[in-house]
Amino acid sequence: MLHTVNKSPFEHKALETCLKFARQGSAVLLIEDGVYAAAKDTAVSKQVQEALKSVSIYALKPDVEARGMQDRVMDGVHLVDYGGFVDLVAEHNAVQSWL
Amino acid sequence: MTEENAGGVAKKFLYVNRRAPYGTIYALESLEVVLIGAAFEQDVSLAFLGDGVYQLTKGHDTKGLEVKNFSPTFRALEDYDVTKLYVEKEALEARGLREADLVVPVEVVSAERMAEIMEAQDVILSF
Numbered sequence: 001m002l003h004t005v006n007k008s009p010f011e012h013k014a015l016e017t018c019l020k021f022a023r024q025g026s027a028v029l030l031i032e033d034g035v036y037a038a039a040k041d042t043a044v045s046k047q048v049q050e051a052l053k054s055v056s057i058y059a060l061k062p063d064v065e066a067r068g069m070q071d072r073v074m075d076g077v078h079l080v081d082y083g084g085f086v087d088l089v090a091e092h093n094a095v096q097s098w099l
Numbered sequence: 100m101t102e103e104n105a106g107g108v109a110k111k112f113l114y115v116n117r118r119a120p121y122g123t124i125y126a127l128e129s130l131e132v133v134l135i136g137a138a139f140e141q142d143v144s145l146a147f148l149g150d151g152v153y154q155l156t157k158g159h160d161t162k163g164l165e166v167k168n169f170s171p172t173f174r175a176l177e178d179y180d181v182t183k184l185y186v187e188k189e190a191l192e193a194r195g196l197r198e199a200d201l202v203v204p205v206e207v208v209s210a211e212r213m214a215e216i217m218e219a220q221d222v223i224l225s226f
Contacts, residue, residue: 008119008150010193033122036153041195062163066121068156068170072195081163 001026002092005034006099009044014098019051029080029088030059035067040074052076060085110221111142116151118226120169121161126154127169129226134172137179144183144220145176146213147205152190155201173203185216 003022007014015030015037022028028051030037037048038059051057061079064070073079080088089095114133118125137143147155154173161168176182184205191197191207198207208216217223 006122008122011117011119011150033119033150036119036150036194039195043193045195063121066159066161066164066166066168067119067153068158068160070158070160 002088002095003028004095004097005030005037006032006097008033009037009047010042015044016047018096018098019047019055022051022055024054027056027058027088027092029085030057030077031063031085032060035059035063035069038064038074038077039069039072045074048074049076058084058088109140109142111144111219112136113144113146113217113220113223115146115148115217115223115225116154117149119150119153120159121164121166125226126151127167129224130169130172132224132226133176133181134179137176137181143179143181144185144216145181146185146187146216147190148187148213149190152186152194152196152201155184155186155203155205156196157200157202170202176203185213187213 003018005015005018009015018028037044058078058080061081064079114129116129120126133143159168159170186205186207188207188209
């Protein structure tokens with residue numbers, strides 16, 4: 001399963017709910033304001049680090065760059081471009097969008 | 100705290116920004132309205148709460164998104180005599196940000212001080 005999260009983790013519960021239901025081995029792709037969850041040293045970074053032990057986490061590079069986050073992405077989160085987004089969708093049996 | 104100007108009385112306008120840029124249109128729209136208010140020689144202040152602080156961070160590069168990067172506009176606000184930018188301290192801290200990470204000089208204030216600033220306004224517009 002591929003999960004996508006497009007909301008900021010500081011203003012919405014989408015990421016928290018996603019991580020609660022994401023099973024071991026699934027992939028989580030952060031897009032739009034969801035990419036703020038990829039930053040290190042924030043109030044939610046510990047939660048994301050913990051999740052990295054059981055799921056793969058990706059962040060969409062154009063969204064990261066638009067927000068000036070390119071130097072803040074935590075270790076373990078993989079950046080993907082639009083082509084990578086398509087690959088992730090193709091690799092997984094289903095996509096769950098946490099809007 | 101109103102003062103005379105050519106068109107009459109200048110009111111104290113506070114624009115409250117609570118949204119991250121690019122994910123929604125709020126941040127860009129706020130900036131447009133701020134410039135209009137300033138053009139009418141009103142006494143303009145900006146407040147940045149919660150995810151609103153992300154509007155001010157350095158290094159925005161929107162080429163990949165193909166949307167307008169309005170970040171440089173904040174640096175032009177000074178030319179419109181918009182110099183009162185208040186940023187919530189707790190919001191910066193929760194996001195691992197410091198004043199040095201922002202594109203313009205701001206006053207970092209506590210929630211209590213922010214509440215006082217809000218109390219002192221004639222008009223508050225929320226984005």
